[in-house]
Amino acid sequence: MKSTPVKGTRDYLPKEVEIRDYLQNVIAETYRDAGFVRITTPIIEDAVNLDKSEGGENLNLIFRVLKRGKKLSSALNNENVTEKELSDMGLRYDLTLPLSRYFSNNKNELMTPFKVIQMDRVYRAERPQKGRLREFMQCDIDIIGNDSRDAEIELILTTTKALNRVGLKNYTVKINDRRILKSIFSYTGFDDADNEKLAIIFDKLDKIGIDGVKAELEENSFDKNAIDKFIGLFENGSLTLDSIADVCDAEYVNDLKYIIDTVDKASNGTIPVEFTPSLVRGQGYYTGTIFEVAADGYSGAVAGGGRYDNLIGKFLNEDIPAVGFSIGFERIFGILMEQNYAIPDRKKRIAVFYDKDNYADALVYAENLRNEYMVSVIARPKKLGKFLNKLEQNEFDGFAVFGEADGVKLFG
Amino acid sequence: MKSTPVKGTRDYLPKEVEIRDYLQNVIAETYRDAGFVRITTPIIEDAVNLDKSEGGENLNLIFRVLKRGKKLSSALNNENVTEKELSDMGLRYDLTLPLSRYFSNNKNELMTPFKVIQMDRVYRAERPQKGRLREFMQCDIDIIGNDSRDAEIELILTTTKALNRVGLKNYTVKINDRRILKSIFSYTGFDDADNEKLAIIFDKLDKIGIDGVKAELEENSFDKNAIDKFIGLFENGSLTLDSIADVCDAEYVNDLKYIIDTVDKASNGTIPVEFTPSLVRGQGYYTGTIFEVAADGYSGAVAGGGRYDNLIGKFLNEDIPAVGFSIGFERIFGILMEQNYAIPDRKKRIAVFYDKDNYADALVYAENLRNEYMVSVIARPKKLGKFLNKLEQNEFDGFAVFGEADGVKLFG
Structure with a gap:
């Protein structure tokens, strides 16, 4: 298997x-x-x-x-x-x-x-x-x-x-x-049927820059006039909501402006x-x-x-x-x-060790500790020291030996 | 679709x-x-x-x-x-x-x-x-x-x-x-190869009683002597861990007794x-x-x-x-x-109503209420009374109208 x-x-x-x-x-x-x-x-x-x-x-x-x-x-x-x-x-x-x-x-x-x-x-x-x-x-x-x-x-x-x-x-x-994406393509004279193909190329702008986009459009034999008009939109740098005002319906631009402004206001400028x-x-x-x-x-x-x-x-x-x-x-x-994330204020996890003849009592002892700790009840191992190392490696924070007077001991 | x-x-x-x-x-x-x-x-x-x-x-x-x-x-x-x-x-x-x-x-x-x-x-x-x-x-x-x-x-x-x-x-x-199940079948003389079939019939004991089990064993043409010996085990009523002591290995019986006794002791008799x-x-x-x-x-x-x-x-x-x-x-x-289960002490859920011109401020108001309540921000509906009924039906506990002085009102 x-x-x-x-x-x-x-x-x-x-x-x-x-x-x-x-x-x-x-x-x-x-x-x-x-x-x-x-x-x-x-x-x-x-x-x-x-x-x-x-x-x-x-x-x-x-x-x-x-x-x-x-x-x-x-x-x-x-x-x-x-x-x-x-x-x-x-x-x-x-x-x-x-x-x-x-x-x-x-x-x-x-x-x-x-x-x-x-x-x-x-x-x-x-x-x-x-x-x-x-x-x-x-x-x-x-x-x-x-x-x-x-x-x-x-x-x-x-x-x-x-x-x-x-x-x-x-x-x-x-x-x-x-709808803005469609308006831009349509304004610059591309065929509506090509919108999906155009979108896939335009989507790469962040990676390949406007020159890369231009090159890919040319490689794909799109209409030269449309390419020129499209690239022309970028001659003053990135498109902004103001710079595309002539390209598409004012409603689309106003909608995005409203979203951006309201998020800014409601988040006190943090988003x-x-x-x-x-x-x-x-x-x-x-x-x-x-x-x-x-x-x-x-x-x-x-x-x-x-x-x-x-x-x-x-x-x-x-x-x-x-x-x-x-x-x-x-x-x-x-x-x-x-980034080595750690859970803030995690409840501590401990082991309670028992011997064969006091298991039932150790279970009751452990249960009483559970308001404060996650408690795993484990038979006392022969090599306790070695086992304690293993507990530490496995996200345990401490232990108690049932029957010993000193109660819970936390590591470190 | x-x-x-x-x-x-x-x-x-x-x-x-x-x-x-x-x-x-x-x-x-x-x-x-x-x-x-x-x-x-x-x-x-x-x-x-x-x-x-x-x-x-x-x-x-x-x-x-x-x-x-x-x-x-x-x-x-x-x-x-x-x-x-x-x-x-x-x-x-x-x-x-x-x-x-x-x-x-x-x-x-x-x-x-x-x-x-x-x-x-x-x-x-x-x-x-x-x-x-x-x-x-x-x-x-x-x-x-x-x-x-x-x-x-x-x-x-x-x-x-x-x-x-x-x-x-x-x-x-x-x-x-x-292993007890197998021991019983084996003790009473059934063929080991039939264990699965026997188990399926014996499993029905709760529903059909020992007479029903006997009838099914007979219908399935199991060995008559084995059936008699098997049914004989039940002549003093249900099988107990004591009554099967002769039928199977003492270890199996002692294991179950240890489990039952320890659970009883550790749970103070509640399980x-x-x-x-x-x-x-x-x-x-x-x-x-x-x-x-x-x-x-x-x-x-x-x-x-x-x-x-x-x-x-x-x-x-x-x-x-x-x-x-x-x-x-x-x-x-x-x-x-x-049994009509209800979550104990559920955090209360309320609606905060806003008007178009105060949305950003209403969002901030709602956010401040979220330490105490689950808060859904909703455009104020035209028919507020009817809508409040709908909220109550949908597990809401109250509402507030942003801008009105009286704050959160709980239903009922």
Whole structure:
């Protein structure tokens, strides 16, 4: 039998899980205090829902669950059976699609605006050489049923509060609007049909600079006049909300200004929100505002989200406005572990040693210590000194020998 | 697209998740205070591990994950491709197999005795008409590396403490030993090869009585003399640890007596542990003590476990003693919800209403209230009275209108 976990998944050690649990509790408490309520949905979703969810590249990364029994035999009877015919459900690749399904399934029992927490695992069959996990945790908050930009503001303030409380320092919230992105491409004369391809190239602006973007546009044989007009927008440096006023609808610009100003005011200037016109976000289901959090010194986003006003409508006959913000928990965990994160004020863990003939009494003694300590009852080892070293290495803070008068002794 | 969750899985409503989270925290805290440390393992396991795990009937209930890409095409090129060839991993059906793999994978980083918590989802393709879920939560504690019966005692005391703390009342811990079961069958002259079949029939003793067991043994054409000798054991009523002294090794009897007596002493007589010779537990991997918790008035077990001294040896070249106790969280949750469970001393949840022109200030006001309350900031609705009713129905305890002098008003 195989001792290693399956490719792209991880076993977490006790000291890691202790920190993961603590961080997740801090995030959940922050979200609950902000009036969000938690739901859970199954990890398995109907294949039709997954396949039609406009999840962009993620749709190629779905783990599919094999049909069973008669359904499987009948599929296998088909000579040229396809992957999709062998499976009628799969593991979810995000929490937004299950939430949209959930809302449509349970809307009569839910209050709107529905402010909702999801903290759970998702699955993507990423190529492991990219160093990405195939099973990972996301911490999402979403607001369903509020079409005002106030929802974006609340998500940004609440998500950044959670990031602050877990101890992430020095980050920037980048914000854009899918409609601004479209307006820019359309204004400069590109063909609407090329928007997705253009977005993928423009998204690299941070890495390759405007000259790199220009070169890639030329390599891909886009219209020369459109390229010139597009690059021309940058001749005075980065695009700003003021400099794009002529390029797109004033409503889009004013919406972003309102979000940036209100977050600034409500956070007393502590949360930096930056208009980032080259921000794209991969999912096809976003319809308006998109945002992510970039941690200084780390590439890639630690959180991301946006508005998806049409996704719930795929389940219901009416469109319902919705916007969400997802913390990539594994990124946060990775960054904090690199910084040697320690839980503040952790309850102390001690061992109580017993001898065979006093086990029941030692159990009672240990139980009485549990208001103050985490207490593990352990048979007294023959080599106590060596064992005490092992305890220290394993996050114990001290010990007591049952029956000896001096009680709990803390290490160090 | 389909709004309902896939067959056998459930969406949980906010008020349910609030209670589930609270109960899971109580259980986890109880376990941590008892010196157990939490780990997590992936939900996906290698198919070979699952298939060879001696999980009894559960092995027929495994959800298999379809191979991908070239591996899948190559499997499909085989004309008579089988279910197993289409898949090289599956969803775990319990937490014991993943734990055994985990221990063998990480043992150099772990302390023994390894006292470990797992609280996580497992998957079984149960027939939905049995009212069973296909995705459900188990809360396990295990002790690895302790071959003394003290481990069983600690698991029983810790698990029942968790059950007490979540508010489960009136239950019995049933205990048996697989070796006693085998000794009884062997003593009465049955063929060893029939042990599994015999166990399945004997397991029904509680439901069908000794006459029912006799009838089933006869229907299945077991040896008449063996049946008579077996039934003869019951002529003075139930079997007791004293009455089976001649039937099996004294060690097995003394072990159970030691467990029962020590739990009684350490719990001051509050935890009833009952020798139950017909207790079987389904998994094939159990090697010694087995136990479960039966809640008065509810059929089926709310918790179950036992000793599995050979399972980790399938991964390592040495056998490592191990014993575990698993709370069936869905059973506990179901029972408590039937009893209208309410979270004690829940932090109060209120709404703060704002008007468009004072949103930023209302956010600051709400933030200041969050030490005392969970606070959801909501645009003031046109029909405030009607909306307040909705808040009350949705577990809110009160509200405040930003800008009005009278502050927080609690309902009722």
